[in-house]
Amino acid sequence: MITDIESATPALCRLQLGSELRQLRHAAGLNGRQVVRKLLWSSSKLTRLETGDNASVEPSDVIALCQIYGATPEKRAMLEGYAAVTKTRRDWWQSAEYRPVIRPGFKAFLGLEATASALQNYESEFVPGLLQTEAYVRVIHERAHQGMSAEEVDSLVAVRMNRQAVLRRACSALKLTAIINEAVLRRTVGGPKVMRDQLSHIVDVATELPNVRVQVVPFSYGAHSGMNGPFFVLQFPDGATMRSLVYLENMADAWVSRREGDIERYKEAFTDLQALAPGPQESLSLIKRAVKEH
CATH class of the missing domain: 1.10.260.40 (lambda repressor-like DNA-binding domains)
Structure with missing residues (x-):
């Protein structure tokens, strides 16, 4: 309710x-x-x-x-x-300001994310979108969408920032469990200051919000179940008609899978990653150490 x-x-x-x-x-x-x-x-x-x-x-x-x-x-x-x-x-993503820069597959995801009760996200290359700073996401979009106008990039940045409201909504804040590859901490996006601010932001959010949990998979841990790429597993409130589903994206497209086999496969992969990675406190220590190294 x-x-x-x-x-x-x-x-x-x-x-x-x-x-x-x-x-x-x-x-x-x-x-x-x-x-x-x-x-x-x-x-x-x-x-x-x-x-x-x-x-x-x-x-x-x-x-x-x-x-x-x-x-x-x-x-x-x-x-x-x-x-x-x-x-x-x-819904904010339906406004004329954002429609031109949101692909249909991602638009579907935004609606699902806004209603989900829990989100499990593994990222191998960059900070999870719900934990990104404005400066960090701007660099990513400027690099990935070099043909876009400044106004379009501004809209994409605003989309990313607006998404983060789900972590603080008064009505059933989203429970985020994010697991990131150590490469995310090491890759310098936008320069040392942008990275220091970004990594510090992850620590601040994970410390402040009880619904946010972050873990890091160190290089030294070798092969793991997330090596095929990033993914999202979304879960919905008890009593909702929606069952868990998987969201995937790449440079060309984004799509949702409701196939039971896919959902179980990705759930198992995420569970394996949670068991493999150091716990939240040790992971935050790794992130703090990376802040100093930048």
Whole structure:
């Protein structure tokens, strides 16, 4: 349940609303076919509502479902509040400012990240996006997108900075577990000062926020299960229709995998990396040592 609707994102409200509606339907002993027949809806409309796939939700649809399910006045008011958020606000990545620089695959990821309860991220070449400083990410984008205008680079930097709000959201802050290769600490991106500031920022965030855990895989530990490249495993709140999934990206594309075999493979790889890498305190000591070396 969202305890502060006013501070919740539309994406999170859609997910929670869908979960609540599905639970109400089950409690009423109704299947989807019975519901859509009563309301003269398509089955896909009800499915989109219950999975949070709609860009916005009509309050009148919520009212109609609450009547059929026999929801209490308190429950109905709460669900109408969720729907109102989806109607009156937009997820930040949907704004005209960001749309031109966000690829479709990454746009899908942003919606998933905004609703996830936990994110496991292994990075081999650079600092995880949710822990990057503005100066560090600007250097990366200027190098990776040399044909882009300064305004487009500014938009990409803003996208990265806006993403980080999930770590501090008042409504169920995202639990981030990040594992990074030692190469990330050694590669000088943007010069020594940028690196010192960036690595110090990782230490500060991991120390300040109890929902952030960082580990480092040292070179001396040899081969490991993350050597095929970076990846993300996203997990969603209890009761949500979304199951865990994997997000992957490269220079050409970005995509989400919901295949059970892929999810298990990457979960196992992350578990192996967690077991292999030094614990959070020792890892933060490695990062502090790298700050001095830069």
